[in-house]
Amino acid sequence: MTDFVDVLEQQLRDAHGRRARPVPPWRAGIVLVAAAAAAAVIVALVVGLASPRTQQPPAQQQTTPPVTTPVKPVAPTHLAILNGTTITGLARAAADTLVANGYSEPNVVMNDTTNQHRKHSEVFYEAGYRNEAFSVADCLHIRFDRVHEMTPDARALADRANIAVFVGADQPR
């Protein structure tokens, strides 16, 4: 049976002795000019997109060990869990999962009165909480592409939370 792992290993073995492909000479000039312009852009981006982790260091270690998957939140995180379905208890179950994984009890656990027909769960985060938002999504098995920056609508429902989880019908009951 052809196995992805074996095929990739063979490719890597074959490529090991290979030199990385050089930039074609006709592109070298373009690259130099573009590099100068890109440098300014990169500096601006680096300054503008300061890493969330530099703003939010990991939290103090808790004395109570996690119950299940030992994912520990790495910043003081205020959570809001909103049930975006008509299925009773989904938000509570998600909150319990997070607490079992070392998070503090969410500040808000309530229904999302604006949308009760969510199929998929989503996570919204304030600036500086991106990594934590991914950890929350990880705990709840929410896909990474459903993790977004906080929107005004999400903010309005999330109260003062820096991470808001909108629970959809994909969450276990």
Place this chain on the structure above:
Amino acid sequence: MEPDRDDDALLLAAADDPEAFACFYRRHVGGVVAYFRRRTGDAESAADLTAETFAAALAGRRRYAPERGPAVAWLYGIARRQLVTLQRRGHVERRARQKMGMARIELTDEMLERVEALADAASANVEVALAELPADQRTAVRARVLDDYGYDEIAAAHGVSEPTARQRVSRGLAALRARLRSQEP
């Protein structure tokens, strides 16, 4: 497998030795596939991202410096960047594979099933092994390897010195390796 060589030594040797890189790859391919499958929810994307990650690791292997951190943290740093690129651009990067002259692997259903199985097995093994670590080592390994925090940040958060934080990560990884090896058939 080369049970006597740690990851850092393997990756250093991999600069000139294809066998060493292959061994490093074999040790970590399951974990990387599981990491991507968990983040993307999709075996095909996970396989594609895994191929690009190891191609990038191969292309950049001479830049690895053990004094900056464990080899596994370096590898997962590359993996995280692939995820960020996917999130920003909506497709898996192919630059490293093109650079190294590696074709995209066309995945059959059978291969995807194997990728799923590999991700499940690796995921379960790592979670079990992690859960068996002492809490201080477990949180330090997660913070350093999976969440990319610096030793200084881990030290500050846990109220310990930076050498202690390094020691926790190092001991945690060593214990994790030993546990994962004991699970190998």
